[in-house]
Amino acid sequence: MRRIVYLDNAATTKLSKHAKNAMLPYLEDSYGNPSSVYSFAGDAKNAVEDSRKKIANAVGARPEEIFFTSGGTESDNWAIVSAAELKKEKGKHIITSAIEHPAVMSTLEHLEKKGYEVTYLNVDGYGRISLDGLRKAIRDDTILITIMTANNEIGTIMPVPEIGTVAKENNILFHTDAVQAVGHVRVDVNEMNADMVSFSGHKFGAAKGVGALYVKRGLRLPPLIYGGGQERGRRSGTENVAGIVSMGAALEDITARLPLTNVMRLRDRLIDGVLKNIPRTRLTGDPVNRLPGIASFVFEAVEGESMLLMLDQYGICASSGSACSSGSLDPSHVLLAIGLAHEEAHGSLRFSLSEDNTDGDIDLVIEKLPGIIEKLRRMSPLWNEGK
Numbered sequence: 001m002r003r004i005v006y007l008d009n010a011a012t013t014k015l016s017k018h019a020k021n022a023m024l025p026y027l028e029d030s031y032g033n034p035s036s037v038y039s040f041a042g043d044a045k046n047a048v049e050d051s052r053k054k055i056a057n058a059v060g061a062r063p064e065e066i067f068f069t070s071g072g073t074e075s076d077n078w079a080i081v082s083a084a085e086l087k088k089e090k091g092k093h094i095i096t097s098a099i100e101h102p103a104v105m106s107t108l109e110h111l112e113k114k115g116y117e118v119t120y121l122n123v124d125g126y127g128r129i130s131l132d133g134l135r136k137a138i139r140d141d142t143i144l145i146t147i148m149t150a151n152n153e154i155g156t157i158m159p160v161p162e163i164g165t166v167a168k169e170n171n172i173l174f175h176t177d178a179v180q181a182v183g184h185v186r187v188d189v190n191e192m193n194a195d196m197v198s199f200s201g202h203k204f205g206a207a208k209g210v211g212a213l214y215v216k217r218g219l220r221l222p223p224l225i226y227g228g229g230q231e232r233g234r235r236s237g238t239e240n241v242a243g244i245v246s247m248g249a250a251l252e253d254i255t256a257r258l259p260l261t262n263v264m265r266l267r268d269r270l271i272d273g274v275l276k277n278i279p280r281t282r283l284t285g286d287p288v289n290r291l292p293g294i295a296s297f298v299f300e301a302v303e304g305e306s307m308l309l310m311l312d313q314y315g316i317c318a319s320s321g322s323a324c325s326s327g328s329l330d331p332s333h334v335l336l337a338i339g340l341a342h343e344e345a346h347g348s349l350r351f352s353l354s355e356d357n358t359d360g361d362i363d364l365v366i367e368k369l370p371g372i373i374e375k376l377r378r379m380s381p382l383w384n385e386g387k
């Protein structure tokens with residue numbers, strides 16, 4: 001098989017060996033329904049509860065505060081829609097940032113159509129909201145603040161504990177989409193001062209299609225999904241037992257190895273190598289407070305999609321926030337929000353690393369990318385050599 005250099009771990013990760021081994025029995029012999037009463041099903045039920053404990057442990061929560069879902073998207077939808085429903089008597093104003101994931105953005109657009117009002121806080125050039133701006137946006141009818149822990153395109157880590165403190169002082173619910181942070185940096189729900197925190201297994205080595213929502217004890221968040229009453233009536237549907245087991249195993253395993261110093265070292269090698277070898281290139285996102293695995297750039301006068309196709313010829317998998325990748329012609333809302341012009345935003349490229357990457361992977365990108373950019377620039381009408 002052709003060598004694949006996988007640098008798109010913010011899109012999804014490989015199932016870790018640890019997670020795979022843990023989940024296999026639940027794909028084979030232990031297939032009982034956790035809700036059944038006979039002892040054969042007890043094994044599945046215990047496995048689900050064991051995973052809940054591991055996840056709670058990893059993020060400083062109590063097991064009864066962890067609810068399993070089908071992934072980050074469902075967790076975001078549930079937190080936002082149900083918090084809006086719960087607090088609608090108090091008001092219909094929600095505050096978020098301009099750089100949230102579509103799972104949050106589209107949910108808020110849905111609520112806007114139902115009469116809720118949303119304030120989208122601007123971010124600075126690094127993708128950070130200002131706490132002052134947040135305080136000023138708060139109104140008497142503000143019921144929810146939803147701001148991500150770390151951005152998936154540019155890797156910026158938000159000042160979440162401080163945001164949570166502002167929310168608490170003003171008696172406003174605080175949800176954070178921590179999908180890119182959990183399993184990558186240390187996450188503690190108490191330090192975050194959060195009422196709800198979204199997770200997704202496949203972003204840290206677990207199976208796809210499983211996630212969780214932390215719901216702080218005492219918050220009676222209504223369900224989004226109704227049915228047989230699983231997850232103590234809050235999220236019905238027969239549990240994805242194998243997926244849930246993989247998530248507990250993956251998170252326990254990786255949490256023990258945080259901080260991911262080798263991933264950070266490789267990321268910094270990649271950033272240095274790209275900036276040093278390719279002129280008229282910028283790093284996007286916060287240079288200091290950034291996710292350990294994300295190296296994101298914009299290259300003048302090149303188009304993201306073309307870079308991806310040329311990298312693909314060397315087996316290098318990366319991602320671009322530019323046109324087409326999402327089937328739309330608009331550049332990423334994140335890149336526009338950090339102040340890039342449309343043309344600049346089209347030249348974006350994101351590499352996202354995992355513990356599986358090696359120095360050899362980084363060497364290959366640093367070796368091949370300058371030539372790719374040079375070739376594309378020579379063909380570009382936007383490229384002005386002498387500038």
Ligand SMILES: *Cc1c(COP(=O)(O)O)cnc(C)c1O
Nearest residue numbers: 071072073101103152179180200
């Ligand atoms: C991937 C991602 C999601 C969606 O998670 P899924 O499990 O794929 O539904 C939400 N938010 C962020 C920041 C993400 O990176």
